[in-house]
Amino acid sequence: MIEKRTILVRYDEIGLKGGNRKYFTKILLKNIKRALPGDRGIEYRVPRGRILIDLPKSIADEIGDQLKMIPGIASYSIGISVNPDFDEIAGLGVKLIEPLLKSKGKLKFCVRTRRSAKTFPKTSPEVNFEVGSRIMSQLQEKGLVVDIKGAEVTFEIEIGTTDTIIFDNRHSGLSGLPVGSAGNILCMMSGGIDSPVAAHLMACRGCRVHFVFFDNQPFLGRGGYEKVLKLSKIINRYQGRANLFVIPFQDIQVAIRDHCREENRVVLYRRMMYRIADSIAKQYEMPGLVTGESLGQVASQTLENLAAVTCVTSINVFRPLIGMNKEGIIKRAREIGTYEVSIEPQPDCCAVFMPSSPVTRGKISILENDEEKFMWKELQEEALANMETIKVDYL
């Protein structure tokens, strides 16, 4: 017979959602089912809103690692079915805790019992005491201490109507809200370090993040396109599928370069990007844009220049990195696995399209005056008409 394990999934803020809790749990369960393989003997149970996953022991750790990538999961524990016998349960507890003691020397722990089978002859606190005292009798001398509030290790026991399960220590998840619970959003991706981090943060707030990339292949080659595709695939590890919209941007850049004030170029490029992103978002009913902008990081990200780009769109613009420094952003990029791709060498357009000293406090009236000098509406429509839409899977 195949040895089984049961994973208990704890969710994060869904618990706070009151009447909507069912809705959030349903989405989370759907996301979990989609992320995990469908053919390896995995079964799901949702007794009174708790998500339990029954699966073969051999794949438990592997599946646990996959749960760490799903937004909305606060933590999970892998559990073993046992006989409701205190000696047996305590014996397993010693087995679990002893190795941790060896590496730490001293360890604070507690036992927590949840008893849904009210026919069980002992109450939860009584079970805590029975099991806890048995474990202490064996491990107290080795440095084990009971500490209910400050426990480093929690030994959890679930006494159900059909079985009794004990769980190992909690493994942390991504927390946040399940992808899809907040709706769709469009992220402007450049291929750099920041935008994937911004996308990931929004995915962890329940958004399904789609991507738009402004491409300039005739000048810069296909490198940027491939890079953004790869980054989108990495973000999709956390959220499943999403769309990548690729906009040919070279004609707009050439027109701005040829007709507008040199120092305004960057802000003008960005105003066009925002307008196009706005159109795509409206077309696909996405009520928000997300960017990797961080205040003051580069000339185009000053308060004035951010205002100068935001005013061309009527959609909410989210900038989750606005108050972060570069170091913090890099740390997050490393954690989510996009950093190594983001720093791959990619030709940039500096020498071709960048002004030697870009404006840091763009005035909207002057920018609008520049925009009268080229046919931006026609160019915007042409770019949208030539947009490529890619359904991106995950890496």
Add this chain to the structure above:
Amino acid sequence: MIYLDNAATTSMDPEIITSLQDYMRVQFANSGTVYGIGIDAKKKIEEAKENITFALGIPSSHNLVFTSCGTESNNLFIKGLCFPDKKTAYLGLEHPSITETLLSFKNFDNAPFSLLEFNRQGRLDLSCLPLLKEKKIRLLCLSHVNNELGTINDPVPLIDAMKKESPKTRLFLDGIQAIGKIKLNKCMWSGLAGYSLSAHKFHGPKGIGLLVYDSNLNLAPQLHGGKQQFGVRAGTLPVPLIMAFAQAIELAIARQQKTQEHFKILQEHLIGGLNKLEIPILYNSSYGEFQSPAIVNFSFPPVEAEVMVHHLEEKEIFAGMGSACSAHSKEPSKILMGMGLTKEQARCSLRVSFSQTNTIKEIEKFIHAFAEAYQTLLPTFKDRAVGR
């Protein structure tokens, strides 16, 4: 598609693809085993070596060691012979697999001696040779044909002069851009300590290189393991790749004269065509006896080569950059800078390199596309310093 970056790599000869598939199917055995099929595989390697030796006119005084690529051959010979304290010299315009290998000795207080002041259009001026004796240089490393410029260091006069002026200095040549593209003088072998080759530069497969070296020399192995290949390079031998290497070299040598003549026609056509354009062009490669006709390198400031490459790419024309420039490494080509080009000139350089399958019509299409892209791009780059 018009492929004009044959110094980077060549497409595989269809005949070799077919043979290689057969070799892979049949010759799968480990040539180090003692049973029949292993012995057969070993025999195939011996046969391949004989064919290579014959095609290149390598004397019995030299050993052949197969490697994974040209870079490995260069590393193996230089490190195997000179690491860590033997004195080395170079012109300074070689491929990074030579320059970086030599420069890695810096950590052992043994930086290579640069002869860049004796650079004459990418070639070594022989008047430097007494200096090698004075500096007690054990190994001089040079490109036979320069990978970016195509300029040739003629080995035979160099060897003769070295014998007189600095008899204790040995010569190592990087032959990776030479095989199949220029005529080899078989007299060179007796004066060569080492010579490196790579199959993918002459329509063979990637993943197989060769080092030819004087068997009197003791090379320290860089990969330790089994006793394959005189104990110099451990590792199971890729029999099918070795057979394909031999086949590619035989084909390359057999058609070398015809290829070279064809290259000369393409070279003349390209230079003639570029000269007719009203574009100020600066040639970094030379012309004539000491220039490989397979490579034409030229600059066209102020238009940046990287952007030119992408504009040509749009028309399915693929040419190489004279400089490796990327967002991360904004440094222009060390070779072109070593030749005395400005940063801007180096960034605005293209390397066109031919194969025997390129046609005059393709060159004409290239010239047309180049001129068109240049005119499109000129307004972008005009009046601005690319090299800032």
